[in-house]
Amino acid sequence: MYKLKQTTEDFQVTEITSLKIDKTNHRESYTYLLLKKKSRNTLDVIKQLAKKLNLKEKEIGFAGSKDKQAVTEQFISVPGTISKEKLDQVKIDNCHLTIIGCGGQKISLGDLKGNEFVIVARNLPDKLKISPVEFIPNYFDEQRFSKNNTQIGRLILKRKFKEAAELTGYKDSSAHLLSYPNDGIGALKKLPPRLLRMYINAFQSYVWNETLSRYLELKAGELVKTKTSPLKRIKYSLGEFIFINLNAIKDRDTEFRIPLVGFSTEFKDLILKETITNILAEEEITIKEFIIKQLPQLTLEGEERRAWVKVEKLSIGKLMKDELNSGRKKVKIIFFLGKGSYATIAVRALIS
Numbered sequence: 001m002y003k004l005k006q007t008t009e010d011f012q013v014t015e016i017t018s019l020k021i022d023k024t025n026h027r028e029s030y031t032y033l034l035l036k037k038k039s040r041n042t043l044d045v046i047k048q049l050a051k052k053l054n055l056k057e058k059e060i061g062f063a064g065s066k067d068k069q070a071v072t073e074q075f076i077s078v079p080g081t082i083s084k085e086k087l088d089q090v091k092i093d094n095c096h097l098t099i100i101g102c103g104g105q106k107i108s109l110g111d112l113k114g115n116e117f118v119i120v121a122r123n124l125p126d127k128l129k130i131s132p133v134e135f136i137p138n139y140f141d142e143q144r145f146s147k148n149n150t151q152i153g154r155l156i157l158k159r160k161f162k163e164a165a166e167l168t169g170y171k172d173s174s175a176h177l178l179s180y181p182n183d184g185i186g187a188l189k190k191l192p193p194r195l196l197r198m199y200i201n202a203f204q205s206y207v208w209n210e211t212l213s214r215y216l217e218l219k220a221g222e223l224v225k226t227k228t229s230p231l232k233r234i235k236y237s238l239g240e241f242i243f244i245n246l247n248a249i250k251d252r253d254t255e256f257r258i259p260l261v262g263f264s265t266e267f268k269d270l271i272l273k274e275t276i277t278n279i280l281a282e283e284e285i286t287i288k289e290f291i292i293k294q295l296p297q298l299t300l301e302g303e304e305r306r307a308w309v310k311v312e313k314l315s316i317g318k319l320m321k322d323e324l325n326s327g328r329k330k331v332k333i334i335f336f337l338g339k340g341s342y343a344t345i346a347v348r349a350l351i352s
Helices: 042-052 084-088 149-157 161-168 171-179 184-188 193-224 270-283 343-351
Strands: 011-017 030-038 071-079 095-103 112-124 135-137 232-236 239-243 257-260 303-306 308-310 312-316 329-338
Touching (some): 030 042, 084 095, 112 343, 149 193, 193 270, 239 343
Antiparallel strands (some): 011 112, 232 239, 257 303, 312 329
16 A cells, blocks of 8 residues: 655645735735744644734634644745744744735635645555556545544534534633533534634535435446446545546536535536435435524535546656665656645545
8 A cells, every 4th residue: 555644744735825916016905924834734824924913813814724743844824924033033833924025805715726746655566567647536635533533513403402512622622611511502603613614614525425425426336338448446534436447438627516505505516416405314414504603604605616627737757766665666646636635645546
């Protein structure tokens, strides 16, 4: 089995921004910073930066969370003007901040074109053949779910607020429950809004993954009749990824989308409607339960996500001696993925 992230430098991510950056006018509403970090979680860094700049966390904008166990570069925005001298006084472990310009808008989730990845996969057999792929299923990978995120989201949707708050392990929530043992809603409100929303997003993502897996398994059954390449099953913590040769799907459309289910989800595809309805029935959760009156900030309408995406600028290096795993090989893989897609899924498609 291949190994990723044996060293932090084995996984490098560079955000490609869609921002309009003014490098000369310093009177704009926001200052844009380039954040370079190593072995740090984006949300943790934002929290620490907000404290040092005397800002609220929500005032600092960023386009997406980057891997903790990696070397990453991403753009963030802070309100107003900040001088280089003041920024130089901000010291955050394993992070470096650089002023790159100004702009009239706060950076929000999704404000990027995508990410470039430089990844070293290790512990490979001596004669491994890695075949390029053009498209990959757009699954959410393990980073999205963490240890308990999906279960916490599930509990919130089922209105089991106290159990959800206990499972977060969040210090302020635990303290609240000690004083008010039956106030699960109050305990959840102690969490930062971004973190709280992440739990519902994790459950949505789990349902989305399961929908795509079942859809591709159905497609694979159709392809068997034409003697096309078989499907590949890969287990992960919440179920199973299904991979098939997407180029073999005659009606393949790169714009084909699957709903991230919410209270206003509309189904344009009957197969997807039946699949998602069945998954929610198995979970004993209804569409209406995505309206959470007790925590209205968690009420999500739902959206759509591409079912598969293109792997661009793919470069696969030569198998080299792996100095960390005796008798094994390593390979460097470079590619670009659009926003919201997971590099680890691309590696699964290439190597597993």
